[in-house]
Amino acid sequence: MTTYDQASWKDEDDDRHEPLLSEKANERVAIEDSPLPDDLTRDSLELPAPAEPALARHYTRLSQMNYGVESGPFPLGSCTMKYNPSFTEDIAARPEAAVHPDRPDRTVQGTLGLCHRLQDYLGRIGGMDAVTLQPPAGAAGEFTGIQIANAYHQHNGDDRSEVLIPDSAHGTNFATAAMAGYSVVELPSGDDGRVDIDALEAAISEETAALMLTNPNTLGLFERDIERIADIVHDAGGLLYYDGANLNALLGQARPGDMGFDVMHYNVHKTFATPHGGGGPGAGPVGVTEALAPFLPDPHVRQRNGEYEYYRPDHSIGKVHGYYGNWPVLVKAFAYITRLGDAGLADASAKAVLNANYLATQIPYEVPFGPFHHEFVASAGEQDAADVAKGMLDHGVHPPTTKWPETVDEALMTEPTEGESLRSLDQLAAAFEAVHDEDDGTLAAAPTRTAASRIDQVRAARSPRLSWQALDSDQ
C-alpha cells in the first residue's frame, strides 16, 4: 500500500502556506506622464512585481501543491481523466498554428484543412453527418445542440416548450435546457438504473423538444432499450440528444448516430485526451444528422474546388463562441485521433472498460448496478462518501466523484480510464481497502498528508473572501 506526502510549503511563524504573490512582492506605481490626458487614465496600479527567479519558484511550489494525472491515479467518475500525450502539446505549439482569426480563408488553408479533417473524423466516430467545432466546452456543446433543436422545431412551425432529462443526468443538462428557455421535465430512473420506459411514455408529449441522454449513463449502464426510446421520442416529434461525456466507453463498439441520436456533443478533454488544465479549457464539438446540418453554428468549414472555406449554413443558429472555438484544444484532439486511428481508439475504450470492471472486483465496496462499462458507482454504505474521498487522498490517489448520482447511497463514482496499469489499479484498490477499514473519526480528520489538511467549506461560504483585497480588509 502506498502512502503519500504532498509537498507543502509552510511558514512556521505564520498561519499560511506559500504566501500570496501580493504578500511577497506588491508594488504600487503612479500613472504619470502617460501619452494620454489624465482624465482618461487611472491614478495608480498595485500588483505583484516578483523578479523572474522568484516568479519561477512561486509557481513551481504551487505546482508541487497540486495533483494531476501524471501524479497518480485519477479515477474521477464522469470526467475521464486519462493520460494526456505530450506530443499533442508540441503540435498545438507550432508557430504555423498561431494565426489570427481574422485572416482571409485562403491564407489559413492549413488551419481550415485541419478543422475539416477533424470534423470528418468526429463524424465517423459518432456516426453523425456533420460536425461543428465551435463550442468551447461540453456545456457549450449542449447549449449549441439544444439551440439547434430549438431552431429546427421553430423552422417547422413547431413551438415546443419542454426538454426531458433523466434524474441521473449531469447537472449541465438541466442548466442548459433552462438557459435555452425550456422547462425541464425530470424522468425518474427505473429500478435497474436505466430510463424507465413507462415514465418516459407518461412524460413525452407534443411539447417535448428533446430528450437528453447519456449512454452509457452515469452509472456506466448501457441503455439497452435505446431503439425503443428513440422511437418514442421521434414518434412524438422530439429529438434525441446525446451527452458525449461517456463516449470513452463505446469507441468502436457503438455509435450515437446508429442508436438513433439526432444531435450530440463530444467532450474532447475526456474522450480525446486533451489536458483539462485545472478546470479548462475543453472543447465541445457538436455532431448532427443531415436534417439538422442546416442549423449548425456560423461559420462552418467546407471544401470546394480544392479549397477550404467558411460558409454560413442556411438556417444557422448563429454563434456560440466569439471566434471559432478553442482552437489549440482542437489541434490536440486531432493529433490524438490521428496518432491512434481506428484500432487504437477502439482499444482505448476496450481497456477503459476492462479497467473499470477489474477494479470493481478488487474493492471492498458494493456496486449495486451493472453490467457497467468504463465507470461504476460503488456505495460507501455506512461510511460518508465525502470522508472516504478525503481518506483516499492520503494514499497517493485521487478519489472518485462522490455523492452523485443520487440514485446510489453515498456514491463513489469511479472511472479509472485505460491509462492505469494492473499495478496502479491494485494500488488504487489498496487505497479503497485501507479507507474502508478506517474508523469514522480518523476519516473525519483526513486528509493529513496533503498540502492542506481538511478545509472548512462552511467558513468559506458564510463569509466569502474572494481576493487578496478581501483578506486585507478583513484584518
Added chain:
Amino acid sequence: MSFDVPDDLRYLESHEWLRTESETTRIGITDFAQDELGDVVFVELPAAGDELTAGEAFGVVESIKAVSDIYAPVSGTVTAVNEALFDQPELINEDPFEEGWMLEAELADEGELDELLDADAYRDQIE
C-alpha cells in the same frame, strides 16, 4: 436520532413551522429540516410588505451542497424579516424554533391554519 418538535406549533409537510401569538405569526424551518440541510451558509428571504401565498416558495436556504426552497404555510403579508440571519445563518442550525425564525406575517385567511399539521402528525411524518 430524535428531533425537537414543539407541541405548540403548526407544521407543513415540507418542514416549515408556524407559530401564532396574539397579533403576529412567525414562520421558520424545523429542527429536522436544518439537520437534513447541514450547516446553513446563506438564506434568501422576501422583504416586509411582500405577499405570501400558501404552498408557494417564498425564499431559499442554502448549505454547502444543497439548496432548498422554503414554502409559505399560509397566505398573507410579510410584516418583518429576521435580519440577523443574513449575517448569522447558523442561527437556523443552532436554534431553529426561536433565534432562527425567518418571517413574521399577517394572515390573510385564518382558516388556512386548519390545513396545517399538528405536532403529532408532523412527528409521524419524520419518524
Added chain:
Amino acid sequence: MTSPYAPHTDAETETMLSAVGVNEIDALFDVPDAVAFDAEFGIPAHGERGARREAAELLGQNADLTEFLGRGHYTHYVPSVVDDLASRSEFLTSYTQYQPEVAQGFLQALFEYQSMLVELTGLDVANCSMYDEATALGEAATLSQRVRSVSGETILVPDHLRDGKRAVLENYADGPGLSVKSYPMADGRVDIAALAETIDDDVALVYAETPTVRGVIEECLADIGVLADDNDALFCLGSDPIALALLERPADVGADVVVGDAASLGMGTAYGFGLGMFVTREEYLRQVPGRLVGASEDNDGRRAYTLTLQTREQHIRKERATSNICTNQAWVALRAAMHAAWLGPDGLVDLAEDCVTRANDLAARLDEIAGVQAPVHSGHHFREFVAHTDQPAPAIVDDLTAEGYAIHAIDDHLIQISTTEVTAEAVDGLVGAIAEVTK
C-alpha cells in the same frame, strides 16, 4: 494495434479478465446487436511521428504573413517562463479543484488571478473565467435578469460591435427572451446624445467598450454609467487587462460588470482562443456565473483555498443555476496571471503606454502616404486605428497579402491596422508596402 497509452501486457489483460470472470473484453460490453458498430471508422493510425508529420504538413499550408491584425484578438509577447511553468503537468493535467486539499496550488493561482482583476477593475468579485469575451457578455446579459433592481428586457450594444460578439449575445438572449438592440456610434465611439435618446426603462443592460473595436479610447464612460443608472439598467463595460492597467478604473465610471478577453496576457495569437473576464459588484455575488475561489482555513488553522458558493452552479442547482458553464478556461487564467506578475505593474503600464504610442506613430506615418488618411477617428487610440484609403480597401488588403502582410479591410475604403508584437523592421516594411500598393 493497441492504444499506446493503455499499458497492459497480454499477460496482465489475461489476469484481469479472469479476475472479472470473462474470456474476452468484448464480453464486457452490454450493447444490443441492433445498435452495435461492427465496421471501421476508416481513420488510419499514424503513430506519434506520423501524426506530427500530418499536422505539420497541414498547418504548413498556412501562409506566412506578418499580422497587423486586432479587433478583439491580440498578440503580445509571452515570456518563455510562462510556457515553462504553465506546462508543468501538475497544473496542465489536473482537474477542477473538487478536492481542494490536494489542489492548493492551482486554487491559489486562481485566487491570485481573481485578485488581479479586482485591482484592475476596482470592482469586488472576479470569477475564475468564462470561455471568451463574447460568452462573458452573454452571461452579463442573463445576469441582468436575475438582479432585482432591473426590470427591463432589452440589451443595448454599440452598433460598432464585432459581428461574432453580437451573434453570441443573441444566442444567450434567446432563452430568457431578451432583445438585443444597438445604439449609434459617432467618430468611432459612443454618441452619448444618441444613446440618451435610445435608452429607456425597458433597457436591462447597456454595453460599451474601451478601447472600441476600432481602437478608439472611450471618453464618456462616466456619462454612460449615469444613463444606465437613471434607467435602472446595469452598465457592462468591455475591455482587457492591458488597457485597464492604464485607462480609467471601471469602478470609477459606474460599471456594474466588466467583461473582456484576458488572453491578451499569457496566450498570444491562438486563432481566437480566449479567456473571458467576468468581474462585478459584491451585491451581485450570488448571481455570478461560473466558479469562484475563496479563502478559508484548514484543520490546522492555516489559510487555505477552495471553490466556494457552488450552490450557484449547475452541479448543485441544476436548472436554476446561474449558468450551465462547467469546464472553463482555468489554465488560460493561470497563464494570464503569470504573465501579469512577470510584467509587474510597471511593465504592464509600460506595455499599455506602448499600445498608445505605437498606434499613434504608425498612423502618423501612414497619413503621409498620398491616398491614405490615418487615423480616421479623432481622439486617442489603443493598439489599433482605422485609416481611409482612396483606393478600394479589399484590393489593398489582397495586394498586401501578396507582399506578406495581413491587415483588416472593414469597409469599402476603410482599413484597420493593429500594432502589437511587431518589430520596427516589420513596421517599416508595412509602411513601404502600403505606399507601394496605394500608388
